[in-house]
Amino acid sequence: MLLPRLSFQEMIYDMTYIKKVILENFQSHKHTEILFDEHLNVIVGPSDQGKSAIIRGIQWALFNEPSGDFFIREGEKECSIIIYFSDNTAIKRYKSRSKNLYYYYDEFGKETIYEGFGLEVPKEIVDKIKIRKIFLSGKQSNAINISEQLEGPFLLSENTNTRANAIGRLIGVHIVDDAIKDTLKDKTNLNSLKKNNEEQYQNLSDDLKKYDYLDDLKRILDKFEIIQGSINEKQAKLEKLIGIRKDYIDCSNNIGNVKSIINRLENIDIVKEKSDRLNNCIRIYNIVNSKKVNLINIDEKINENLNILKYSSNIDEMGNILINLDDKTKKLLLLKSIDEKYRYINKNLSDSNLIIENLKTIYIVSNMTDDIEKNIHGLNNLSTIYKNLMDLDKRIEQGNNYIKKFKNISEGDLLVQNISGKLKGFNTFINVEKRYTDILSNINNTNKIIKDEKDNISLFLEEYKSLLLKLGICPLCLSKIDSKTIEKIISNYS
Template identity: 25%
Template sequence: MIKNLTIQNFLSHKKTELELSPGVNIIVGPTDSGKSAIIRALKWLVWNRPVGESFRSNWGGDTFVGIELEDRYVYRAKGKGGGNEYRIEHPNPEKGDDIFKAIKTDVPEEIKKILNLNETNLQTQFESHFLLSKSAGEVAAHFNKVAHLDKIDKGLSTIQGWFRGIERNITMDEKKLEEYSEDLTEFDTLSRVEERIERLEYISTKQKELRLNAKEIKNIIEDVQELEKEIVSHKSFVEVQPLVNEILKYFKLINQKEIELNDLEGFIMDIEDCEEEIKRLKKFTSMEKEVDSLLEIGEDITKKEKDQKKLGKLVFKIETVENLSAHAKEDIEEYEKEFHKQLGKGKQCPLCGSIIKK
């Protein structure tokens, strides 16, 4: 919510501050009193309209439009030297201000997100009242869009379309089923032929299975005969089987000892790595005092940077006051010259009533 609006050197406004109330605010006043300029100043801040320099005067100093929100202050300033920037002031000065340069006609996304204003929030005196001049259909469409009812209507329409498509498919399938039923009546006599064909197919399948089984049995017999021949030729190896078993046990024991030896070597290497790591860490412990000193220096630098930001903000405000004072002094001198010009020699002074002699 906007709490306060400040306008400086924008069209007819030299310096204007408006305190807004919650809800809807209406700006009233006589013609040419600067009502429309207030709306234009808001649009210049929010949407960068109007563009260019025609809305500001060279003698009035920097152009400034600011909005005070609930938790922060957002403003835009444009100076004579071409400086053009947006600034967000945070309630906590330690965080500093966020500064964004105004480039071309684009408004920074951070400013748009914070202000969150659109055409509905601003209305001029020549525009019709919101929704009152719209037709019933347009009003309904607007509220449907706000409540996202248009998505529900679209979903219902899609579902109804699916139902209609399913109904059409069911009707077409029923017609095809009737046609197929009529065609099947012509083949009633084929049932007995199908039974005979199925019987013949069963007999043919069994015959193929028997042939395959016979072939497999023949192959098994041949394999058995070959195995008998190999058993006879390897009979001498059966006698040395106990010796082979002892040799296998010996090799198994050797493999086990090799595994234990490898584990022991790995353990020794781990110990050596740990000793190297301990030597390396001793170097870092000697640097602890230097690290503490560097941390203290870093904290001091951070504190000085925060103080520098605060001083920059104070200098900016002092420069703004000096500019305003200089312009006020120039205005006073101009008024004095005009006063003496209008009241020449021999005329009566409107303040004291005496005759002006020079």
């Protein structure tokens, strides 16, 4: 579906413009409110009345220029600029000695605060108000919708080179120029890289010739590895046989001990039979003895009961005696308890005096205890050292027996050192070969990139040629050019 095209006048009326500006404590302005028209606005008045300060305040709010806080009114601690737009949105630029903020108010009055934005206007605000500076050439920019006093017309006050670059940017030619510059720069860098890679390739080729002997060295190394593997295998078998021999000796000793024990237990069956008979007799004796004890206990209880019945005739008199006896018994128990406590205190007192007497020389005992502990600690260390010494002697003896099996080990060491050196050279050769492969790959990739860049340059030159043919004028000096001149320009770039 095609949208209806707007006329230039309709596009102008559809654009957002500044409706109102409020300056608070900005340079000479204590509080100033200015209303703007939707068309051209010109600020006029006597000198030194703050006209430039108004323009400077608008630029400060829209472009965050100038920086610093020198524009805060003398005697005040903060300043702000509020700009209201025709779409009912607004921005506020606020600055104090400690705060640096942007405020954005949407058409519903919702506030958003921005801080920590540095020297640039927050991107969110630029995207919303859609007011930017126009780049003329390089980093040079200009605010085409705001002009200060005595400032010349747009582009007419600029030099020829800036005007040409600005017009080129307006029609998009600067993209082709930048692409050609970047392409030529990449081409130079790639040629330099290619030359360095070729030199490195030649140097590596010369270095590789020094390692032609490595193939023979590798074959010798393979043989040595086979011999080393055979030695390791036989060493493992030897250690395994030594362990089996030790287990065999232990088993032989255990068999002798077991046979000795078996010889001493030849009559074990007769002993077991007699032991069973003896256990049976003991069991019968325990049963008879238990019954005898029970019978004796019964006779004793009968005699006790008869005596009780004999003395029960005077039971009432005995009751009174028992009551008196109970009272006297309680008093006796109380006196006995007091006497025991008294004796216990006297005994503790005498023991304490004895302990105090014995502890007069306690410092001597303490010193003797410390000396004894030191001697015990030294004796334990000597015992540990003696044990370690015995273990070391045993290991040294085993090591000497083991070393005797390798009388010709020095020749093997020389061979290992020789092979280690050659192995190091072989590893170096492998690394060089890998670097050589990588360099070849880089050269191929570089050649491919150069070819692609040449193709891109050709395409850009064709597009540039077609653009120049359509324009018919030089984008730099604005003079007319023909097809012959265009061909000359293109040939200079190629």
